[in-house]
Amino acid sequence: MHTMTRWTATAVVPLAMLAAPAAAQExxxxxxxxxxxxxxxxxxxxxxxxxxxxxxxxxxxxxxxxxxxxxxxxxxxxxxxxxxxxxxxxxxxxxxxxxxxxxxxxxxxxxxxxxxxxxxxxxxxxxxxxxxxxxxTVNGSVEVAELRGRVDANTVNGNVEAASSGGPVRARTVNGSIRARGLITDDLEYNTVNGSIEIELPANTNADVSLRTTNGRVTSDFPITFTGEINPRRIEAKVGNGGPELRARTVNGGIRLIKQ
Known part of the structure; x- marks a missing residue:
């Protein structure tokens, strides 16, 4: 069943104002x-x-x-x-x-x-x-509140906030930040250009991580074992015993791994 409602806002405009008022949103x-x-x-x-x-x-x-x-x-x-x-x-x-x-x-x-x-x-x-x-979406934010399934969340101009208590979460944007929470059951990827990335993971997570930023810092609540050259903006490491790969990329923003 489809239902439809409309409304129009009006405003009293002083006669002295020469410019026409902006159209009311409907x-x-x-x-x-x-x-x-x-x-x-x-x-x-x-x-x-x-x-x-x-x-x-x-x-x-x-x-x-x-x-x-x-x-x-x-x-x-x-x-x-x-x-x-x-x-x-x-x-x-x-x-x-x-x-x-x-x-x-x-x-x-x-x-x-x-x-x-x-x-x-x-x-x-x-x-x-x-x-x-x-x-x-393309122009707008994407938010996925607590679910138990797999989540893929993507936009171009907007923030992404997505969480799952029982499945993996993937997220991508260009102009916006990413905050994700989920499980690592297979390879995951998080990408933005202008924005930070925060990934919240269970304390017992095992993963290979590849974290890269150009203008920002990479930080982790987890102890990590480096598998390559130590670089504060380009990290190749293991969380726990290693496992599926978690990749996060941004240009202007920091990357943080958060322990639940």
Missing amino acids: STTWRWDGTLAEGRTVNLHNVNGSVRFESGSGDRVEVEAEKRWRRGDPDDVRIEARQLSNGNVVICAMWRRNDSCSEGGINGGDREWNRNNDVSVHFVVRVPAYANVDAN
């Missing part, structure tokens, strides 16, 4: 709900706006998407959510005509971007605690 809300079996994944692909996943109840998936705009046309942005034959759920916000939505991302559509369309879409998605999550 919004509308879109909703979808379904179910997700254990071991399945919710894939979300956004372009302009934030993404937040949080633990819900039972096997329910509840999606709430708020469109916000000042001068754009919200009808130009389509939101789609559906359950696939494999049991996974895919959710997309699409700005271009003829775009299509798949697990791998937003496909096709016109190549030209309407630069006058300032519509943003902000998602809040409640999923079963056991869900795997693949959350993506």
Whole structure:
């Protein structure tokens, strides 16, 4: 079921003001709900706006998407959510005509971007605690609250904060910081350019770590055994007995390993 609401803010402007006031921001809300079996994944692909996943109840998936705009046309942005034959759920916000939505991302559509369309879409998605999550946007933050499944969280312009108590967490951005908490069950990678990286790991973690920054410091709450040349900005080392590889890269920012 879809529900929609609109509001418009108004302001009293003194007659002496010659400049026209800025357009008031408007919004509308879109909703979808379904179910997700254990071991399945919710894939979300956004372009302009934030993404937040949080633990819900039972096997329910509840999606709430708020469109916000000042001068754009919200009808130009389509939101789609559906359950696939494999049991996974895919959710997309699409700005271009003829775009299509798949697990791998937003496909096709016109190549030209309407630069006058300032519509943003902000998602809040409640999923079963056991869900795997693949959350993506371009302009906006990504936040995944405490879940138990695998988490992949990616943006370009925004911070990433993602946590799982029972699975691995991967994260990537370009202009923003990363804070991640999860298990190392296989190789993991964290990348940004302008921002810090903080990775919180269980005290009994065993991993091979490769940590590199250009303008920043690398610090660790864990005792580490160096496996290469000691360099405060380029560390190749073992945590515990070593194991899966954890790679973290930034240019402008520090890297820190935090012990839970």
